[in-house]
Amino acid sequence: MEQDYEEEIKLLQQEIEMCEAEQEECLRAISRQHRETLQNILKTISIRNDREDGVINKDVSKLMTEISDLEKDHRRQTDISGLSLSECWVKTLEKSNTKTVHQYRLTGRCWLLSFQVEFALTEIQDGEIILKKVTDLNIISDGAEFKDLCGFLSSVEESKSVFLFFRTLRSFSERCKQRTCTFQHFKEKYPDVVQLPEGCRSEIMVIQSPQLPGCTMSIFWNITVSKEGTVKPKIDLLMKMPEQAQKLDTENVVESGPECFRSLLTVFGVEATIESLIQSVCF
């Protein structure tokens, strides 16, 4: 008798767990595939709730509060971390009393840089302690900026350092943002002299005075990322002059230019240096 019940209880518990997992999977699929419908319905419910105060279903109103709290939290975390997640796909790969494995696929952006990461998270319960470990990290990224990240990306995938990747992505995107803003600033201030041949997000800015058609000064603003995740800008100047003009260059301006540019950078900073460079060709 006792044994029969015990067995039934065990079976029932298993069945419930399976059913719950199925339910979760189904609910996740709904939120993934019918985002718009869901948003519309939520809007209708909240409008209705505002209209008829007090008579709504208790469970519904509890869920509504929870959702609004979670949304608030989501906005706060996004703001503080600079990482905005737009999609999150989770799948339970393994689940037992002591070990769970979840597969994550996350899509989002950091400033204008979009990313997609995939990894598995293994959690092992060892007494009081839970050991968490990331395995199989895979990073998919696009955007022109990412070509400077290639070396770093492969090393971070190998070492499975999710935090390191996002920390670096954050400082990298800040540097990119600074570069873009600076380039845009000069383009707007000196539209006739400054050209951005590959757009404001690329590393090249060309200074060319309409009065001096053959002479160009190109600024190469690269953002380097070491394997360890250290982000550093590297700004260089390349000068071009027609041959005839080079003959007149008695003080070797073309040759010494890049070196002078570098020392100016350390003294005055990027903006002032570029400004003075532009001033030198605008009469």
Added chain:
Amino acid sequence: MDNLRQKGVFDHLMMLERAEAAGLQRHQKERVEELRTTAATLRAKRDRIRAETSSIKNLKDKLDQGLPLDDEETEDFVKIEQYLLTSQRMQLKDLQTAHRLIAGYDLVESKQGKSVCVSFHTAFEGVCLETYNMEVDLTRMVQISRHNIPPCIPLEKLAKENLQTDFKGFLQTLNLHLNALAGRKQQISLIEELLGTVEIIEKNQLCNFLALMCKAPAESDEAVLCTLEYGDLTRCLPTHVVIDSENKTLIESPQWKENQVLLMETPVHSALLTMRKLGSIS
């Protein structure tokens, strides 16, 4: 006692035995009863969840096919609404968890927005390590009220630099320091775990100084002392590596020159493992 004397010891023992058996039986009955109730509750729960799951599936099918949902006034519609809300909540919860997994720190408001609690999560090479917490008081001035950040982290200096002016920047720098510390610490644990032959002679709390005694391969009985200094506390790699041994020709050899570079550029435990593989140390 009288009774006992009359009936004898054996009778008494028998009586005790009977009482015990009766107790056991009662106990067993209670247990079976308990199990029966549990089973019944679980059965009801299973039936409820089964029914729920099938209506959720139904709902999903309807949504998938673009069919209209039930009439707003029906009892079922309340249920449907609940499922949809649950689905939305689940998605937001997943996002919350995911955010925690990638951002490295997260913030919770407390005391009605008068303060925030920040949790810093550390990890090294995919293994999650310690979590540190900090409560920041937001009334009047931004102030750290409580925390469990290790004392060796220059918290006060970091706070002075940008707690007031750039809170996000402050969190990022502190996070960098904590992760670097956790990383350096973890490297030492990994040496202890993976490289029994390497002896750690000296280390400190901040894990920014490490002296290791390595033995050259078996035939020669020489020892090499590697000293690693981590001058940048936001990094897991050393800024200065010194290699010393009584055998000066050994440490001047190209192999040990390469080892020095290796120790500068890779986490110390992996560098030592590579050195062992290449036969530099035993």
